[in-house]
Amino acid sequence: MTALSQARRVIRTEGRQSNPPVKGATTIHQGALVVMDTGLAVPGRTAVGLIALGIAQETVVNSGADGATKVPVERGTFDFANHGADAVTEADIGKDCFIVDDQTVAKTSGGNTRSIAGKIIELDSGRVFVRVGS
Template identity: 60%
Template sequence: MTAMTQARQPVEMEGIYSSAPVKGATTILQGALTVMEAGLAIPGKTGLNLTTLGVCDRTVKNAGADGAEKVLAKRTVAKFFNLGADAILPGDVGKDCYIVDDQTVAKTNGTNTRSVAGKIIQVDSDGVFVRVGY
């Protein structure tokens, strides 16, 4: 492409949602922490090199091949369960937390076995608010 020579109307989107192909034979439940692994969306899990998309907007069941269905994942601040064995504390606000599964986060990377979920925003007695998908 060459540089612009006249004004143009840019094509924009709000950027709250990401749409991604879902791994075959995979179900991602509404409200699940959703990640990318090897170019395909899956529910959050313990693993390395996962990229957090956000929270699944609606349940998606992909009974077919890889990419036969797509998921909408919302970038947001959402509440997740706090892993008691590796608990996030109020003093951890502003730090990264790590994915345990599609509804649970932990304070540490589990000796390099967990990927980053997002930034800790608030810690309550019944869970942790995490900014995900940014």
């Protein structure tokens, strides 16, 4: 690609939403933490190498092949359940927390078995508010 030699039309998006392809034979429920696993969207789970994208805006069932459907995902700050055995505390605000499943986060990587969910923003009534997605 070369530098511009004339004006170009720029397409702008909010950058808060995306529509990644869903892994085949996968259901992602509305409100679930969505992660990328080898280029395909799946519900959050305990595993390394996952990339947290955001929260599913609707339930999507992909009963077909990999990428046959897409899931609308929103990035932002959302509430998650706090893992009882590895709980996030107020002292952890501003630090990373880690994915346990599609609705739960933990304080640690569980011995390098969990991927980063995002930054801890706040704790309120037992819920952990996490900034998810870039």
